[in-house]
């Protein structure tokens with residue numbers, strides 16, 4: 001059977017980030033579904049703002065190379081992305097841009113994003129749950145980077161009151177939604193064998 005290895009990350013490095021909390025929850029659900037799970041923080045992969053002159057002069061930052069290698073060790077990825085003014089965070093966009101610039105010998109462009117399945121989620125203090133940012137993120141990943149992104153999305157609106165003291169969703173429907181997304185992600189990874 002296909003070995004399911006899920007990478008989980010958050011587009012926020014804020015202490016107390018709701019998206020990091022969501023990422024942790026998805027990591028837990030995936031592990032309970034027998035996937036091997038790695039959760040990383042983008043704080044451990046610091047990169048300067050992408051600048052083509054800087055790239056020409058110095059190449060991509062070491063953190064981008066390291067993160068690309070981490071992507072390539074996994075066959076499924078979950079990204080929890082905050083919504084900033086209807087878009088994803090500059091941190092997440094910058095990270096994706098740098099990693100997209102790396103293709104090894106014989107690899108297709110944006111190699112880190114191909115041949116693996118992505119699932120997206122968002123936690124927002126607003127009522128819409130960050131879905132507008134996820135539409136943008138889906139465009140970047142699917143159309144820009146050639147990734148496969150499953151239709152299910154894990155939205156957590158009104159995030160300030162969405163989690164209990166154990167970090168579990170207070171709303172049963174949210175828990176079901178996240179579990180269904182994790183089930184689909186794992187199923188799609190297995191399908192691609």
Ligand SMILES: Cc1cc2nc3c(=O)[nH]c(=O)nc-3n(C[C@H](O)[C@H](O)[C@H](O)COP(=O)(O)O)c2cc1C
Nearest residue numbers: 012014017018019082083084085086124125126130
């Ligand atoms: C610059 C900025 C813009 C934001 N724009 C939106 C927005 O368009 N929609 C939304 O639902 N929340 C918006 N928010 C609120 C975020 O959802 C909220 O700050 C959330 O907690 C950020 O995610 P985090 O907790 O993972 O850091 C914005 C926050 C910031 C700082």
